[in-house]
Amino acid sequence: MSAFNRIPLSTLESATLPIEEASGLPNPLYNDPEMLAEERDRVLGKTWSGVGFAGDLPQPGYVKPISFMGLPLVIMRDTADVIRVFHNVCSHRGMILINDEGPITGSIRCPYHSWTYDLTGELKGTPHIGGVGVHKLDGFACEKHGMKEIRSAVWFDVVFINLDGQADAFAQFIAPVVARWQPYLGDTGYGRMRREAGNGGQMTLDVACNWKLAVENYCESYHLPWIHPNLNRISRIQDHYHIMFANEFAGQGTMVYNLAETAGTRLPVFPEWNEERMKEGEYITVFPNVLLGIQADHTFAIVLEPVTNGRTLEHLRLMYVGDTAIEPQYQGCRDTTLASWKEVFGEDVGVVEGMQQGRVSPGFNGGSFSPVLDNPTHYFHSWTAKRLLASATA
Ligand code: FES
Ligand SMILES: [Fe+2]
Numbered sequence: 001m002s003a004f005n006r007i008p009l010s011t012l013e014s015a016t017l018p019i020e021e022a023s024g025l026p027n028p029l030y031n032d033p034e035m036l037a038e039e040r041d042r043v044l045g046k047t048w049s050g051v052g053f054a055g056d057l058p059q060p061g062y063v064k065p066i067s068f069m070g071l072p073l074v075i076m077r078d079t080a081d082v083i084r085v086f087h088n089v090c091s092h093r094g095m096i097l098i099n100d101e102g103p104i105t106g107s108i109r110c111p112y113h114s115w116t117y118d119l120t121g122e123l124k125g126t127p128h129i130g131g132v133g134v135h136k137l138d139g140f141a142c143e144k145h146g147m148k149e150i151r152s153a154v155w156f157d158v159v160f161i162n163l164d165g166q167a168d169a170f171a172q173f174i175a176p177v178v179a180r181w182q183p184y185l186g187d188t189g190y191g192r193m194r195r196e197a198g199n200g201g202q203m204t205l206d207v208a209c210n211w212k213l214a215v216e217n218y219c220e221s222y223h224l225p226w227i228h229p230n231l232n233r234i235s236r237i238q239d240h241y242h243i244m245f246a247n248e249f250a251g252q253g254t255m256v257y258n259l260a261e262t263a264g265t266r267l268p269v270f271p272e273w274n275e276e277r278m279k280e281g282e283y284i285t286v287f288p289n290v291l292l293g294i295q296a297d298h299t300f301a302i303v304l305e306p307v308t309n310g311r312t313l314e315h316l317r318l319m320y321v322g323d324t325a326i327e328p329q330y331q332g333c334r335d336t337t338l339a340s341w342k343e344v345f346g347e348d349v350g351v352v353e354g355m356q357q358g359r360v361s362p363g364f365n366g367g368s369f370s371p372v373l374d375n376p377t378h379y380f381h382s383w384t385a386k387r388l389l390a391s392a393t394a
Pocket of ligand 2: 217223344348
């Protein structure tokens with residue numbers, strides 16, 4: 001019996017009830033090591049999931065091998081600057097093709113029998129396939145044996161994939177977020193986001209918790225007074241509001257974000273950001289695993305990488321507004337911005353890890369929700385449960 005089939009469906013149905021009656025997702029979804037592959041194939045793989053950042057591939061010809069919930073994949077930027085994602089496996093005997101991140105000059109060469117591929121994944125060379133010195137074989141069509149591509153899209157610098165290829169078009173999927181953020185980012189905001197050169201403006205947290213706990217914690221502001229005492233002095237729990245829309249997105253917003261200021265210098269802001277809303281910030285999860293934040297003077301994206309059921313890498317990338325914002329005169333402001341997020345996200349580690357430890361307890365199997373302060377968390381649980389239930393009857 002598969003890990004998924006061991007879960008009583010009634011425990012998933014409970015998560016879809018109205019918040020007052022609902023209980024959270026059951027423990028096996030957090031503490032059963034076999035559930036990760038089930039979630040990949042039943043939940044994350046059926047929609048658009050984040051796997052990396054376009055800005056991490058800094059030049060044409062750059063490749064980056066990654067692991068997506070146990071699957072070896074590779075992100076590649078071709079010579080025309082197009083980002084694609086492939087299964088990182090040779091079409092010949094299944095060898096892992098690319099082991100190291102970096103620029104490739106010429107073609108991709110399999111380390112086993114030296115079959116070669118170009119940066120669009122096409123098979124180009126099959127040395128000695130027809131015997132020593134015979135590099136072509138009648139009846140063997142190279143075009144049928146290229147690298148296997150996965151449907152992908154780049155938005156907000158995040159590389160998204162749809163593993164099963166059946167989800168709605170990405171533009172349609174993300175349209176509600178674009179519409180919601182029109183008063184902030186306008187039409188030009190996405191094209192203005194800039195990352196610092198090199199390794200600036202980024203961090204990765206290695207957290208001993210299931211990926212869903214990172215989402216749940218990101219979506220709610222209930223914990224603010226106790227876990228983020230410094231932040232709570234400026235941006236209090238009552239300054240926050242919930243965000244839940246289009247069945248795929250949930251999070252929170254604040255009315256009192258403080259623009260970064262260092263020694264009288266302020267970062268450039270988005271030109272279309274509504275003047276009366278300068279101090280607003282919004283933080284939403286694009287279900288399942290991409291956490292976004294927008295403020296007038298910077299944005300960020302976090303891709304949650306589920307490594308095991310109990311371990312998640314949280315990859316954060318900050319982005320600033322326009323070319324001048326990443327110049328040296330704003331270094332102080334950018335350092336302040338990164339430092340403040342490091343503090344906030346660092347403060348969250350203890351609670352998500354604590355919840356993971358709690359998930360082995362027979363005294364807990366999903367818990368209950370505040371009908372006033374836990375709505376986004378419940379929204380995410382309900383979304384996940386519905387997806388799993390749909391996969392059970394499919
Ligand atoms: S497995 Fe790649 S060339 Fe043989
Ligand atoms: Fe937090």
